[in-house]
Amino acid sequence: MTDSTVISEEGVVTEVVGPARDTAPRGRTITAPRHGTTRLLVTGIGVVAPTGIGVEEHWQALLRGELAVRPIEGFDASQYGVTVAGQVRGFDAEQYIAPQLKVQTDRWSWMSLAAATLAAEDAGYIPPEEAYATSVFLAAGSGGNEFSQHEIQRLWSRGPRSVGAYQSIAWFYAASTGQVSIRDGYKGPSGVVVSEGAGGLDSIGWARRVARRGTPAVLVGGTEAGVTPYALLCQVTSGRLSTAPRPEDAYKPFDRRANGQAIGEGGAILLLEEADAAAGRGAQRIWGEVVGYAATHDAHHHEDPAPDAAQYTRAIRLALADADVAPGEVGMVVADGAGIPELDALEASAITAVFGERGVPVTAPSSWTGRLMAGGSALNVATALLAMRDGLVPPTGNVEEPVEEYGLDLVRETRQQELDVVVVLARGFGGFNSALVLRRHRPEVGA
Amino acid sequence: MSTGRRRVVITGIGVVAPGSMGREGFWDMITAGRTATRRITFFDPARFRSQVAAEVDFDGRKHGLTAQEVHRNDRFVQFAMVAADEAVADSGLRMGVGGAPDAPEPERVGVTIGSAVGATTRLEDEYVDVSDAGKHWLVDPRYASRFLHQALVPSCAATEVAVRFRAQGPGTVVSTGCTSGIDAVGYGSQLIEDGDADVVIAGASDAPISPISMACFDTIRATTGNNADPEHASKPFDARRDGFVMGEGSAVMVLEELEHAQRRGAEIYCEVTGYANRCNAFHMTGLRPDGVEMSEALDQALAQGRIDGSEVGYVNAHGSGTKQNDRHETAAVKLSLGAAAYKVPMSSLKSMVGHSLGAIGSIEIAATALAVQRQVVPPTANYEVPDPECDLDYVPKTARDHKVDVAVSVGSGFGGFQSAIVLAKPDRRPA
Numbered sequence: 001m002t003d004s005t006v007i008s009e010e011g012v013v014t015e016v017v018g019p020a021r022d023t024a025p026r027g028r029t030i031t032a033p034r035h036g037t038t039r040l041l042v043t044g045i046g047v048v049a050p051t052g053i054g055v056e057e058h059w060q061a062l063l064r065g066e067l068a069v070r071p072i073e074g075f076d077a078s079q080y081g082v083t084v085a086g087q088v089r090g091f092d093a094e095q096y097i098a099p100q101l102k103v104q105t106d107r108w109s110w111m112s113l114a115a116a117t118l119a120a121e122d123a124g125y126i127p128p129e130e131a132y133a134t135s136v137f138l139a140a141g142s143g144g145n146e147f148s149q150h151e152i153q154r155l156w157s158r159g160p161r162s163v164g165a166y167q168s169i170a171w172f173y174a175a176s177t178g179q180v181s182i183r184d185g186y187k188g189p190s191g192v193v194v195s196e197g198a199g200g201l202d203s204i205g206w207a208r209r210v211a212r213r214g215t216p217a218v219l220v221g222g223t224e225a226g227v228t229p230y231a232l233l234c235q236v237t238s239g240r241l242s243t244a245p246r247p248e249d250a251y252k253p254f255d256r257r258a259n260g261q262a263i264g265e266g267g268a269i270l271l272l273e274e275a276d277a278a279a280g281r282g283a284q285r286i287w288g289e290v291v292g293y294a295a296t297h298d299a300h301h302h303e304d305p306a307p308d309a310a311q312y313t314r315a316i317r318l319a320l321a322d323a324d325v326a327p328g329e330v331g332m333v334v335a336d337g338a339g340i341p342e343l344d345a346l347e348a349s350a351i352t353a354v355f356g357e358r359g360v361p362v363t364a365p366s367s368w369t370g371r372l373m374a375g376g377s378a379l380n381v382a383t384a385l386l387a388m389r390d391g392l393v394p395p396t397g398n399v400e401e402p403v404e405e406y407g408l409d410l411v412r413e414t415r416q417q418e419l420d421v422v423v424v425l426a427r428g429f430g431g432f433n434s435a436l437v438l439r440r441h442r443p444e445v446g447a
Numbered sequence: 448m449s450t451g452r453r454r455v456v457i458t459g460i461g462v463v464a465p466g467s468m469g470r471e472g473f474w475d476m477i478t479a480g481r482t483a484t485r486r487i488t489f490f491d492p493a494r495f496r497s498q499v500a501a502e503v504d505f506d507g508r509k510h511g512l513t514a515q516e517v518h519r520n521d522r523f524v525q526f527a528m529v530a531a532d533e534a535v536a537d538s539g540l541r542m543g544v545g546g547a548p549d550a551p552e553p554e555r556v557g558v559t560i561g562s563a564v565g566a567t568t569r570l571e572d573e574y575v576d577v578s579d580a581g582k583h584w585l586v587d588p589r590y591a592s593r594f595l596h597q598a599l600v601p602s603c604a605a606t607e608v609a610v611r612f613r614a615q616g617p618g619t620v621v622s623t624g625c626t627s628g629i630d631a632v633g634y635g636s637q638l639i640e641d642g643d644a645d646v647v648i649a650g651a652s653d654a655p656i657s658p659i660s661m662a663c664f665d666t667i668r669a670t671t672g673n674n675a676d677p678e679h680a681s682k683p684f685d686a687r688r689d690g691f692v693m694g695e696g697s698a699v700m701v702l703e704e705l706e707h708a709q710r711r712g713a714e715i716y717c718e719v720t721g722y723a724n725r726c727n728a729f730h731m732t733g734l735r736p737d738g739v740e741m742s743e744a745l746d747q748a749l750a751q752g753r754i755d756g757s758e759v760g761y762v763n764a765h766g767s768g769t770k771q772n773d774r775h776e777t778a779a780v781k782l783s784l785g786a787a788a789y790k791v792p793m794s795s796l797k798s799m800v801g802h803s804l805g806a807i808g809s810i811e812i813a814a815t816a817l818a819v820q821r822q823v824v825p826p827t828a829n830y831e832v833p834d835p836e837c838d839l840d841y842v843p844k845t846a847r848d849h850k851v852d853v854a855v856s857v858g859s860g861f862g863g864f865q866s867a868i869v870l871a872k873p874d875r876r877p878a
Contacts, residue, residue: 135726136726152574152581154581155658156580157580164666167659167663167666168663168666168667168861174622178863181728182730186728187728187740189725190725193621195602195618195620209634209637230586233588233591234591302607314554429602429603432605432619
């Protein structure tokens with residue numbers, strides 16, 4: 001409990017926000033719902049990302065500072081004005097899934113299936129006999145793009161009878177969740193949420209509701225595979241993508257030359273387990289604990305962000321209140337890092353409103369990979385847990401001239417630092433704001 | 448459940464359904480047993496195996512949307528906006544309007560909108576232009592609409608609804624295939640139970656009547672081949688059933704914390720006393736005939752409200768009209784309700800409004816809530832020839848006055864998802 005936190009009789013945690021570093025108007029109160037005592041631990045991580053396949057490959061690439069945003073391979077993207085992206089290279093789907101499953105699924109699902117396997121392996125997770133005890137709750141963004149483009153192409157060029165038997169199960173947003181649950185035999189309450197870039201964090205938020213209601217293990221996160229001609233074109237119409245031809249000029253969050261985003265593919269899937277269940281099966285590795293989460297919506301405009309970042313700020317405060325964590329306890333913020341001046345400024349104002357000017361180290365690791373939509377925020381959670389494990393804040397890539405007026409302590413070189421509590425932020429196109437608080441696992445507190 | 452449990456009630460309903468307009472038009476239609484299935488008019492279906500669907504005669508401008516709202520949004524988003532408008536007006540909540548004494552805090556209003564296939568129709572329409580009807584894999588950007596990003600990612604539906612009512616609480620799109628509509632209302636209820644919101648605008652929408660959607664269900668013979676008699680093509684639980692009839696539409700509910708609703712003297716349709724979902728982990732499209740997982744979801748949903756199976760006065764079925772579904776579902780209801788399954792009326796709206804994929808779960812919740820409020824059970828249209836494997840009371844053709852203190856609605860979908868929600872009179876005395 002922080003000093004400024006009061007529990008009222010209704011069980012509602014009321015935090016009177018008033019620490020010195022907080023610039024909110026005095027007397028403003030944040031009420032966070034009381035979320036009971038279910039403790040959720042991250043016990044496994046599976047990464048399939050432009051930075052690498054597997055959690056360590058990804059982490060080492062980040063620490064080496066390798067830009068994984070590169071010229072687009074696989075098709076000639078020149079006519080779209082956007083020619084760079086973060087693609088997953090060297091990914092052999094058949095290493096993870098059977099050939100007959102591969103032909104029924106899109107690349108997006110291959111990555112989800114592979115990441116789910118890697119997460120379970122990392123956790124040493126052997127599903128319990130009780131099939132209802134494991135859930136799959138993933139975020140989706142754009143579905144089975146490449147598969148669907150092929151089938152629509154066939155339909156319009158050759159007629160309805162040329163459409164393959166798997167279109168109905170391959171492209172829709174629930175395909176990856178369904179396939180993972182079927183392949184691995186997980187029957188618990190499963191779901192799929194879509195909130196664009198915020199989805200990875202939101203899947204964790206919803207998984208907490210599932211866990212609170214009695215399901216001890218939930219696979220969360222998500223992947224994305226939209227570096228395909230039609231999906232790229234769709235994303236180009238947002239007007240948010242950088243048209244710079246050189247990767248190092250393209251996606252530059254918080255830099256003076258920020259000029260738009262790079263897209264990417266892949267993501268991460270994580271295994272969350274209720275603390276007693278994890279202890280009960282003798283889980284060997286505990287990456288950290290999910291201690292706070294909140295989501296808000298700007299509800300301002302169908303495309304433009306609210307001009308004041310009030311709801312983004314509120315999401316951060318709510319998540320901290322939910323975690324019983326004061327801003328001063330937070331060792332690192334993993335930012336959304338939009339790479340668009342207006343959005344970067346808004347995020348900076350939300351971070352400084354809560355943590356003060358240069359009050360907390362801020363990093364935007366998506367600068368190395370491009371934005372993986374729903375997969376990106378999930379990957380940032382994996383990165384945050386790795387950072388806590390090693391006591392290293394990974395750098396923000398592609399930044400030469402940080403905008404000083406933002407007032408951020410933007411980490412540009414790997415920084416050694418003990419990390420007990422970290423905050424991961426994410427935004428989704430249209431005004432979704434989400435914040436997640438993770439705590440390093442402290443065995444002495446008991447699992 | 449602790450004594451401090453926050454209870455969730457439905458205080459507003461809006462419907463965009465085939466064959467009718469608005470909540471009351473919908474209710475009149477389904478209680479009259481009228482069907483809205485017809486030969487497809489949106490495109491020439493001649494080359495398709497299944498040529499019938501339940502289409503909505505819809506013009507966004509006539510239903511209150513602006514020219515720009517229509518321009519930038521796929522039909523499924525437009526449906527959701529119109530249904531949400533009706534639901535919020537029905538609830539009496541003046542949301543987003545400053546100064547109304549009973550308006551909820553914008554920050555305490557959430558949005559959960561379900562959709563199975565999102566803007567699939569717009570994505571296909573646009574694809575025809577940018578690929579020149581499938582000629583070019585490298586699509587031509589000069590023919591692209593400005594709003595394709597919103598079509599690609601269906602979360603725009605939650606955004607449009609949130610912006611409309613200044614709902615600054617948690618918002619999301621739920622996309623669990625054909626259970627999306629139940630899950631969106633279930634998740635919305637959880638937001639209120641957990642204290643993250645006091646009011647949630649919850650529902651679902653889909654507009655999948657497009658060549659690619661029809662073709663993909665054609666190839667796996669999930670849809671009906673009964674093209675000769677479109678008005679009677681959807682035959683859930685009937686021995687002659689041969690697949691579902693595609694539909695479209697939306698329903699949106701205003702969910703509200705019970706005391707919040709009571710304080711402002713709101714009219715309450717019913718309480719959401721339980722919601723649960725499970726996966727069958729069996730097959731993307733296949734269902735095991737025993738219905739165990741659906742039954743598990745139904746048992747859990749009933750248990751949350753401490754409701755015994757014998758108290759259920761109405762089962763709103765998934766009843767898609769495929770051979771396997773109706774058998775599977777009949778078995779599941781028997782497993783959960785035991786002997787009571789034979790006494791409880793159970794009907795399928797899909798006989799009348801078709802199967803609108805993710806949307807139908809919310810449309811069915813709307814009908815179920817109205818059944819609880821009005822003590823009338825809508826029928827299964829076209830039901831004539833009994834199937835020995837489907838031997839429950841499917842309320843053939845004619846609506847029935849019936850005591851419905853508790854009703855359940857169940858759903859099942861591709862991916863193996865199985866969902867159940869329980870609605871009850873808020874002042875119900877437990878048996």
